[in-house]
Every structure is written in structure tokens, then in C-alpha cells.
Amino acid sequence: MTENPDTTPAADSAALRERIAAELDRGRRRSRGLTVGVLDEDDLVAQHSPLMSPLVWDLAHVGNYEEQWLVRAAAGQEALRPDIDGLYDAFENPRAERVTLPLLRPREAEDYNAQVRRRVLDALEHASFDSGSALLDGGFVYHMVIQHEHQHDETMLSTHQLRRGEPVLGVGAPPPPPPAAPPDRDEVLIEAGPFTMGTDDDPWAYDNERGAHTVDLPAYWIDTRAVTNAAHMDFIADGGYDDRRWWSEAGWTWRMRGGKRAPAFWRLDAGQWLRRRFGRVEPVPPDEPVQHVCFHEAEAHARWAGKRLPTEAEWEKAARHDPATGTSRRFPWGTEEPAGHHANLGQRLLHPTPAGTFPGGTAPCGAQQMLGDVWEWTGSDLTGYPGFRAFPYPEYSQVFFGGDYKVLRGGSWATHPTAVRGTFRNWDHPVRRQIFCGFRLARDAGKEGR
Structure with missing residues (x-):
């Protein structure tokens, strides 16, 4: 009897890879829609409230987090930018002080995030989700990174709410x-x-x-x-x-x-x-x-x-x-x-x-x-x-x-x-x-x- 291809481990892994890639893309499109897609550089590097980070910090932070967990930890590859890890460590740098750091500019953050994402998608093609690794099994580490970016997107929306100036976000669907x-x-x-x-x-x-x-x-x-x-x-x-x-x-x-x-x-x-x-x-x-x-x-x-x-x-x-x-x-x-x-x-x-x-x-x-x-x-x-x-x-x-x-x-x-x-x-x-x-x-x- 021929096994149903939709229920094989290979089919399950392919479906999970497809889901992960789609969710990573949704998160990044959302992040860009709250930063480089709606604000100029001055607004992105400014600190709109001491309660929140400059939006450009969040933008590069989600890329650095993705690099650390999906490029280095999950794929075992060498670091792209180990020199910026300290800048985007949330525990080393209180929000009120992040505006004083030598952060990546918006274009640099965009280029860095794109480079990280290319490596992640390449590694995803060969990722195993049932290897006995708690980090990889079931796609856990990918799910963690996807959620992390969306959580920062919600944080960025709080920054938008505190921001003064003309509206830049739409009114939303009815x-x-x-x-x-x-x-x-x-x-x-x-x-x-x-x-x-x-x-x-x-x-x-x-x-x-x-x-x-x-x-x-x-x-x-x-x-x-x-x-x-x-x-x-x-x-x-x-x-x-x-x-x-x-x-x-x-x-x-x-x-x-x-x-x-x-x-x-x-x-x-x-x-x-x-x-x-x-x-x-x-x-x-x-x-x-x-x-x-x-x-x-x-x-x-x-x-x-x-x-x-x-x-x-x-x-x-x-x-x-x-x-x-x-x-x-x-x-x-x-x-x-x-x-x-x-x-x-x-x-x-x-x-x-x-x-x-x-x-x-x-x-x-x-x-x-x-x-x-x-x-x-x-x-x-x-x-x-x-x-x-x-x-x-x-x-x-x-x-x-x-x-x-x-x-x-x-x-x-x-x-x-x-x-x-x-x-x-x-x-x-x-x-x-x-x-x-x-x-x-x-x-x-x-x-x-x-």
C-alpha cells in the first residue's frame, strides 16, 4: 500500500518550512511598515519617549536576534556582525540610553537584516525538526524568533502612539x-x-x-x-x-x-x-x-x-x-x-x-x-x-x-x-x-x- 504523501515526515517538514518562511516574511513586512516604510530617518533615529527605544534600534535588534538564534545557534554558522551584539542587547542598554549609542542607520539596518534573512532562508532548506535538539524540534527556535519580531512590532506601535507629529499610520479596516x-x-x-x-x-x-x-x-x-x-x-x-x-x-x-x-x-x-x-x-x-x-x-x-x-x-x-x-x-x-x-x-x-x-x-x-x-x-x-x-x-x-x-x-x-x-x-x-x-x-x- 502506498503511504499518503501528505502524512509522511518529509511532507510534514516541508509544510513546516513553508509556514516558517511565510511567517518570517510577514513579520519583516510588518516591521518595515512601522519604520522605513512610513517615517524618515530623523523620526527613526529620534527617541520619542524615554519609555521607548528609537525605532531604528528595534529595527536592527530584531535582525540581530534573528542572527544570533537562527544563523549562529540553529544553523551553526559564523557571526555576521558580532561587533554589534552589545548595541542591541536589551539588558545592557536601558531604553532611555539607546539613543546615545552608535546604532546602525536605517539603511545600514535594512541591509544587515536582509543579509541575515538570506542566510536564514538558505539554512531553513536543510533544517531538521526531529533531530532530538530541543532548540530545533517542532521548529521551536523559528517560532521563538517569529514571535519575537511581532512582539517588537507591538512595542513599536506603542512608540508610534507616544510619538508627536502628523499621523503616519492608516486608520485601519472598519x-x-x-x-x-x-x-x-x-x-x-x-x-x-x-x-x-x-x-x-x-x-x-x-x-x-x-x-x-x-x-x-x-x-x-x-x-x-x-x-x-x-x-x-x-x-x-x-x-x-x-x-x-x-x-x-x-x-x-x-x-x-x-x-x-x-x-x-x-x-x-x-x-x-x-x-x-x-x-x-x-x-x-x-x-x-x-x-x-x-x-x-x-x-x-x-x-x-x-x-x-x-x-x-x-x-x-x-x-x-x-x-x-x-x-x-x-x-x-x-x-x-x-x-x-x-x-x-x-x-x-x-x-x-x-x-x-x-x-x-x-x-x-x-x-x-x-x-x-x-x-x-x-x-x-x-x-x-x-x-x-x-x-x-x-x-x-x-x-x-x-x-x-x-x-x-x-x-x-x-x-x-x-x-x-x-x-x-x-x-x-x-x-x-x-x-x-x-x-x-x-x-x-x-x-x-x-
Whole structure:
């Protein structure tokens, strides 16, 4: 009997090579569309905020990271530019200082990235994905590099948001209309019991998503949708930013030091809330999830509402656990990779979409839009899972363990579909607001909100 050629190891490897090449190309086209494709050299080398790198640093950094992992580590080839490794080491050079470094100019960065990519594609033709190497098996190191570039693309979008000047990004595609009928409930009950958190077998998963382990949670309620701009306006109107009762000690210190009274990029004009979005000023859409709020603001809003932020485990159980089968899904909707009807991902729209826009992405529990639109703050500190093992380098996540970083889940409209899933963990300082972050609320079962 002739073996089906579509199921042979060779066919599987060919399909994986094709997928990797396509995803590498998508990432690079996106990077160029945020740098050399839209801005002149002066804008690319400038530092638009001390919170962010000059865009030209990000542009060359993704190429240098690709060279180190796909040319040197994976293919075993000699280094092209070992002399620039230090310039593009994120741990050696704080963002505020990168503008002072002798960085590659935009044209030089472009030429360097192209040279790296040629070597990568040549080596990809002969790469083995079942060699027993943890770095190569299943295409792990390629997946890591693809995600890394998309993560920097999202970072570059944050730089664009902080940049002053004329708009250079388009307005994005129009969002699909939300369903006519809202959900029949504002929150859903997650029954008590165990679920599987994390993963052992996802070829795209980072070390901090591994390994799969059982977590047993008491019953809790979680909001069907993320907190909207309208709901946060109510918090503001009720004096939420000025009422010490709702704020932690650290949150109140942050609020008083900066005099904050609204999300980043908002301002009140003649009784109407406006926002600045990529150089355009527009009314704040009431039905979109609120974004550009830090952990402290999210926590204060939650207390005001008589609720709290979900823990990271609560968020993941709501997003992944299927009580009918007792299994945890890769995505809220199942195993199908994210498509346009599932979630607002991949920079298609350049803003969040109204609550309820993507019913096709609903989780088994009934919670909506748990992937895409806005990163959602959780109440948890970043730590490793039981048996955590740093791989392939501790600087990806291990060095951030310890309580200084809060976990965010779910991705945003700016997150590429390859860089988010139900197990993916993001983290940041609790004061960060330039990222595309929002939140949803939870409460203990039996405890009422406002």
C-alpha cells in the first residue's frame, strides 16, 4: 500500500518550512511598515519617549536576534556582525540610553537584516525538526524568533502612539458590526474544581507557559466582557481617581505623584472625553474596552465596582477550560488558529472593537473577547510554574520573576495571532500605560458587586 504523501515526515517538514518562511516574511513586512516604510530617518533615529527605544534600534535588534538564534545557534554558522551584539542587547542598554549609542542607520539596518534573512532562508532548506535538539524540534527556535519580531512590532506601535507629529499610520479596516443582541448576562459563574493550566506540547509556547499542571480553584464570577470606556467614565465621574478608598498604597502614591485623573491619552474638552490615537484626536468610543490604563487604575476601578481583578489562573480557566470535556483548549474557541471572525488581532483595526464584536471567539464559559482587543491585567505576580526550567535563555522570562511585574493575558488588537494563545503570559510594571492594556473584573462566588 502506498503511504499518503501528505502524512509522511518529509511532507510534514516541508509544510513546516513553508509556514516558517511565510511567517518570517510577514513579520519583516510588518516591521518595515512601522519604520522605513512610513517615517524618515530623523523620526527613526529620534527617541520619542524615554519609555521607548528609537525605532531604528528595534529595527536592527530584531535582525540581530534573528542572527544570533537562527544563523549562529540553529544553523551553526559564523557571526555576521558580532561587533554589534552589545548595541542591541536589551539588558545592557536601558531604553532611555539607546539613543546615545552608535546604532546602525536605517539603511545600514535594512541591509544587515536582509543579509541575515538570506542566510536564514538558505539554512531553513536543510533544517531538521526531529533531530532530538530541543532548540530545533517542532521548529521551536523559528517560532521563538517569529514571535519575537511581532512582539517588537507591538512595542513599536506603542512608540508610534507616544510619538508627536502628523499621523503616519492608516486608520485601519472598519470593524465588523457587533451582534444586535447583547449577552444575556454581564458575568458568568465558573464552577469550583480543577483545570489544566499551562502546556507541555504547544510548539509555539515559551518556557514560562510550561509545564502543564493542575490548579484547583473555588467558584468565582468573571465578567462576560472587558471593562468599557463608558464604565470607566462612570468611575471617573464618581470621583474614583480622587477617592483614596479605592487605591492601594502603591497605587495612590502613583496617582498623586503624576496627578492622573484619566487613562493615558485622554482629555476632557467641553464635557466630552477625547483621546489621541496615533496622531489623531477623536471622541472616546463608549463601547470599546478601555485601554492605556495601568494596573493601579484597573485595581482601583475594580474596588470601586465591588469586585477585583481575576488571578492569572482564574483568567486562564475562564478562557480555556471546557467543562464538557474536562480539557483545556489552545484558544477560547478551540484549536483552529485565529481568524478574522474570532478576535481583533494583528493590527488590522488599530484600535479595540466594541464589546461583543466577535461572538465566534466566545469561551466555553460564555466570556467574550478574551483574546485580542486589549491586554488584560490580572492580580498575579509573574512567577514560574512548578518545575520551571529556563529555555533557551533565562533572560526571556526568569529574570523577571519576583514580584515587580504583574501578569497580563489575552493579547491586544496589536498582537499578532502567532504571538498569543490561551497559555501566553505577558507582564509589565504595574505603572505601565503606554501598552495596549485594559482589564475585566471578577468576584468571589457569593460576593455581590455594586
